[in-house]
Amino acid sequence: MERIYFDNGSTSFPKAPGVSDAVKSLLDNGAFNINRGGYEEAYAISEQVLETREMLCRMFDFGKPRNVVFTPSITYSLNYLIKGYLKEGDHVLCSSMEHNAVTRPLVQMEKRGVAFESVPCFEDGTMDPKEFEKMIRPETKAVIMSCASNVCGTMLPVKEVGRICHERGIAYIVDTAQIAGTFPISMKECHIDGLTFTGHKSLLGPQGVGGMLISDSLAKETEPLIAGGTGSVSHLEEMPDFMPDRFESGTMNLPGIIGLRAALLYHKGLKEGELARHELELAMRFLRGVEEIKGTRPVGLKTPENRAAIVSVDFVNDDNARVAFELESRYGIMTRVGLHCAPRAHKTLGTYPQGTVRFSFGGGNSLREVDFCLDALKKILEK
Numbered sequence: 465m466e467r468i469y470f471d472n473g474s475t476s477f478p479k480a481p482g483v484s485d486a487v488k489s490l491l492d493n494g495a496f497n498i499n500r501g502g503y504e505e506a507y508a509i510s511e512q513v514l515e516t517r518e519m520l521c522r523m524f525d526f527g528k529p530r531n532v533v534f535t536p537s538i539t540y541s542l543n544y545l546i547k548g549y550l551k552e553g554d555h556v557l558c559s560s561m562e563h564n565a566v567t568r569p570l571v572q573m574e575k576r577g578v579a580f581e582s583v584p585c586f587e588d589g590t591m592d593p594k595e596f597e598k599m600i601r602p603e604t605k606a607v608i609m610s611c612a613s614n615v616c617g618t619m620l621p622v623k624e625v626g627r628i629c630h631e632r633g634i635a636y637i638v639d640t641a642q643i644a645g646t647f648p649i650s651m652k653e654c655h656i657d658g659l660t661f662t663g664h665k666s667l668l669g670p671q672g673v674g675g676m677l678i679s680d681s682l683a684k685e686t687e688p689l690i691a692g693g694t695g696s697v698s699h700l701e702e703m704p705d706f707m708p709d710r711f712e713s714g715t716m717n718l719p720g721i722i723g724l725r726a727a728l729l730y731h732k733g734l735k736e737g738e739l740a741r742h743e744l745e746l747a748m749r750f751l752r753g754v755e756e757i758k759g760t761r762p763v764g765l766k767t768p769e770n771r772a773a774i775v776s777v778d779f780v781n782d783d784n785a786r787v788a789f790e791l792e793s794r795y796g797i798m799t800r801v802g803l804h805c806a807p808r809a810h811k812t813l814g815t816y817p818q819g820t821v822r823f824s825f826g827g828g829n830s831l832r833e834v835d836f837c838l839d840a841l842k843k844i845l846e847k
């Protein structure tokens with residue numbers, strides 16, 4: 465049976481051309497530790513790691529490659545910033561569409577005296593920046609918000625919220641998990657102080673590598689959660705205060721970073737907006753098709769503007785888990801069912817507690833696969 469992968473919101477497949485070769489070549493030829501080995505081979509790898517930081521800076525319109533920090537994933541980056549920056553008495557705002565990578569660390573911080581509130585979004589996942597502005601308090605220290613919902617793809621008003629944060633002197637941290645690589649985002653234009661990313665979703669790199677791009681002031685005010693060897697100023701028992709060493713202790717995930725470098729080179733070679741156009745064409749064809757099938761309730765925006773290529777459907781007369789199971793077992797179509805680690809988003813969209821079946825499209829998918837899936841759904845729902 466043919467297999468069709470519609471779970472790119474979880475992790476992308478296939479990865480960018482060149483990623484697996486780059487990882488294999490590094491491991492085969494010596495993944496020598498950088499910042500430690502004083503030999504030519506290690507310096508050559510250092511150079512590639514620096515290039516990766518520079519490419520990320522270009523992608524996200526940021527001027528400081530040294531302030532690009534590698535972490536195991538966006539979940540780690542968000543934890544580093546949320547737990548390292550916030551203190552007792554601080555107030556934080558996020559949206560009602562966040563992933564647990566934002567809400568769970570915030571709930572943990574609540575127990576340490578940090579107050580947090582989520583700005584209510586509308587039933588299609590959109591947010592009114594004016595509602596957000598009304599919830600700012602004198603003690604609001606940070607806003608932490610995702611660029612696009614991992615449940616339905618709806619984008620949040622990242623630029624408008626950034627402008628308000630900038631005017632009010634509030635630190636602004638964004639989660640780019642569902643857009644990085646596919647949709648452009650500028651740290652400068654959006655006044656972002658901390659941009660977090662994960663390498664394995666739309667960036668098309670391997671798992672186990674993510675990171676954050678942070679302003680000098682955010683870096684200075686954030687306590688490094690993880691301390692250890694950096695290969696620099698080894699006579700000091702305190703963490704270095706310079707970047708990126710302040711936040712990069714321990715041996716780095718070089719295969720992950722070199723794989724991500726190959727993925728970024730691939731993105732560099734694409735025409736602007738090429739990936740987004742293709743993915744949105746698939747998402748819209750699927751959405752239009754699903755809307756015509758009885759017993760379906762697709763959630764989120766119904767037009768291609770301000771959305772990523774994620775379509776979530778509640779099969780109102782059926783068990784969502786059964787539909788997902790039949791799609792996979794009878795037709796080889798891989799999706800994700802449930803709450804997708806974002807319970808607040810489902811409460812906003814009106815799909816809690818049953819969740820949805822999520823179809824998330826990637827560059828490797830085709831219109832033929834979308835049509836095949838729509839046919840399969842019709843047959844499954846006929847019973």
Ligand SMILES: Cc1ncc(COP(=O)(O)O)c(C=O)c1O
Pocket residue numbers: 473474537538539540563565610612613614639641642662663674
């Ligand atoms: C919006 C959003 N934020 C954060 C994450 C967490 O990503 P990771 O598991 O790579 O840390 C995800 C993953 O699904 C996500 O969709």
